[in-house]
Amino acid sequence: MGDVAMTVPVLLAVLKRYPDIRITVLTKAFMAPIFSGLPRTQVVVAQVKDKHKGVAGLYRLFKELQRAKINAVADLHNVLRSNILIRFFKFSGVRVRQIDKGRVAKKALTRAKSKIFSPLKTTHERYADVFAQLGYPVQLSKADVLTKSDLNAQLAQRIGNAPKKWVGVAPFAAFSGKMYPLALMKEIVSDLTQYKGYKVMLFGGGKSEVAQLTKMAKVHEDCICMAGQLDFASELDLISNLDLMLAMDSGNAHLAALYGVPTLTLWGVTHPYAGFAPFGQPADNCITADREQYPLIPTSVYGNKFPEGYESVMETISPKRVVDRIQELLG
Structure with a gap:
């Protein structure tokens, strides 16, 4: 949940900086409310346990996503499922960029011997890097937060x-x-x-x-x-x-x-x-x-x-x- 939540300030910064773009978020159904406060954003639910299970299911998901007329894909997850899914987009000619999770640097930070104890790039910055590679660079600001909601x-x-x-x-x-x-x-x-x-x-x-x-x-x-x-x-x-x-x-x-x-x-x-x-x-x-x-x-x-x-x-x-x-x- 934390990884998903951390995408929101970055998406908000992109939407503010580029008012002509729309974003389609692919996530699980439970996570959808996290994105409800974002303008020009729609959520597509990945049903990975049934409808979108396996390679055939991911191809079905890809065909469904094509209806959104997606011009570029930012893979902020970089796991097996997303790796398979972005291959379909690549073959169809859509620009794709993936997050660099910094695994080597994180290993150096957490190992017991020869530990390199220094601050690494934040996850928010890593997400922003993906959009920059797609041609949408942003400067993250503390103002990139959602407004509070009215309680029922x-x-x-x-x-x-x-x-x-x-x-x-x-x-x-x-x-x-x-x-x-x-x-x-x-x-x-x-x-x-x-x-x-x-x-x-x-x-x-x-x-x-x-x-x-x-x-x-x-x-x-x-x-x-x-x-x-x-x-x-x-x-x-x-x-x-x-x-x-x-x-x-x-x-x-x-x-x-x-x-x-x-x-x-x-x-x-x-x-x-x-x-x-x-x-x-x-x-x-x-x-x-x-x-x-x-x-x-x-x-x-x-x-x-x-x-x-x-x-x-x-x-x-x-x-x-x-x-x-x-x-x-x-x-």
């Missing part, structure tokens, strides 16, 4: 109209190496709810996460579990109205950044140097684990690999440090 009456009523700062908290991540210990996150939520000016909203997905967040919300006043309560489009509407989002190196951080929401991220065995920091956020909003104590960080790009003894790197980030930064950002 039912959701607004549920949250309440008290004049409080809305703080989103998304404590989970795909891999344990990127997740802040839940016990410490509970301390953060407890501290935040002590300030009567904050309304804390918990985000997550999946039965286990929903159960844990529901239990956490019941303990504190001014804390609401939003996990499992909204469809994805409504969740995006709510996120766009937050005053701040606290998240891991994960999809929720990128979703909040799409709307220019101040986004505070916590980093374990991954690191912003790999290029996955949320769009438009200052470096101080990325709170990283202690590299003096754990010098092999980052141990992987996605947080799925780390050596023995690195299971507790997140514990070097104190709850107080996080709460203090939130208070600085909210005033």
